[in-house]
Amino acid sequence: MGIDPLPLDPELVRTLSGVTTATLTTVLLKKGLRNLWMRGTKPIKPGQPRVVARAFTLRFVPAREDLATPASWASPISTRAAIEAMPPGCIAVVDAMGVTDAGIFGDILCARMQKRGVAGLVTDGVIRDLDGVLASGLPVWCQGTAAPASVAGLTFVGWQEPIGCGGVAVFPNDVVVVDADGAVLIPADLLETVVPIAVEQERFEGWVVHEVAAGVALPGLYPANEATLARYQAWVKTQG
Template identity: 80%
Template sequence: MTNIESLPLDPAVVDALAAVSTATLTTVLLKHGLRNVWMRGTRPLVPGQPRHVGRAFTLRFVPAREDLATPAAWASPISTRAAIEAMPAGCIAVVGAMGVTDAGIYGDILCARMHQRGVAGLVTDGVVRDLSGVLGTGLPVWAQGTAAPPSVAGLTFVGWQEPIDCGGVAVFPNDVVVADGDGAVLIPAAMLDMVVEAAQAQERLETWIMGEVEAGAVLPGLYPPNEANQARFAAWVAKHA
């Protein structure tokens, strides 16, 4: 566990990214050389779950070790319970669970406390437990699904706010996470401003392209746009500015 300070996220950035799909974000990040930003296994627990945006608050599990992964560990100073009390409002808890699907990292009581503290969501490459209870808390969750056994049946919790692996993606504290129906995507903190600007531009372009497709336009030269269509798009942007 480290003492990395949780940074606030500008509400204007949250609003901007809430209007951008994770599909668009992966395209923008790919154009800037980042291919591995979609966290595998992070599916919305509820279909149609709204998009959420927040700074990553990281938590890390390692394989279960019998002398450490015990119910008594839940009262340890280094525990999932203690980690929740360190989570700031507006963050997204990103939990590296090594893709384990037969031990639930969090259940209804822990999710209820997270929701009470204003946590924006939970993203994990693992699973949760107490499904009906978790759904009842109102906390948005992205995970591989659910399992009845507790975390200590297959995992050992070792700390929070340190670099983790979640779904094959390196996640650092205070990176930005956007999660929607396609899963969760990571934006490196240092690239945030650039990505927001580029993503908004990409969304505008794709909105225009979709309008052209709906009007019967053919795809070659339109998607991506050639020089003539770039000029038409620029005129459309100027008209709708």
């Protein structure tokens, strides 16, 4: 169903794993892209690793009584079928319309995703079976938990098509970076432009943090004036 998933260069994953979502939002803002942080995507537990992966999208619409039934879980168009189509290394990005009283996935589905090598789950909705989801080891970013099943408030309609998640337009194979600050999307076509800038921004801000720790005042340091940039460039040369 929908667009075929694409692999992501492991070297790019390694590189972006060292860049925070805070840095990425700043870099994207400088490119004129203000709306790429997905609202409501909070880590389900502290200490989850940063995840970098291509988006595998899933979409729910409002519940309709003739469609949103337990019997629908066995349909060819179901969350179960979608999970079996997920490639290893992807991140499932789920449009749950911000609904917070129906859990889109529970322990069994998350355990299956973990078994298939899915890198994580991001949604503007909620999950259920919290203890089991945590035990599955699948990293999850969502709005929280709810006991009712998805069909109590949502109808699943498809995967690998454009969706909205947390107010952000997400297309299959866009790249998602998610950490303690939530989920940020990098449009697939902008990867080659954004990544080098983000890596350099991360290095510069790391240097600034050390300068602040050494007692340097912020005016002229951040944002940097010419003298600060000269000192920074001199430091860069010492790093080989």
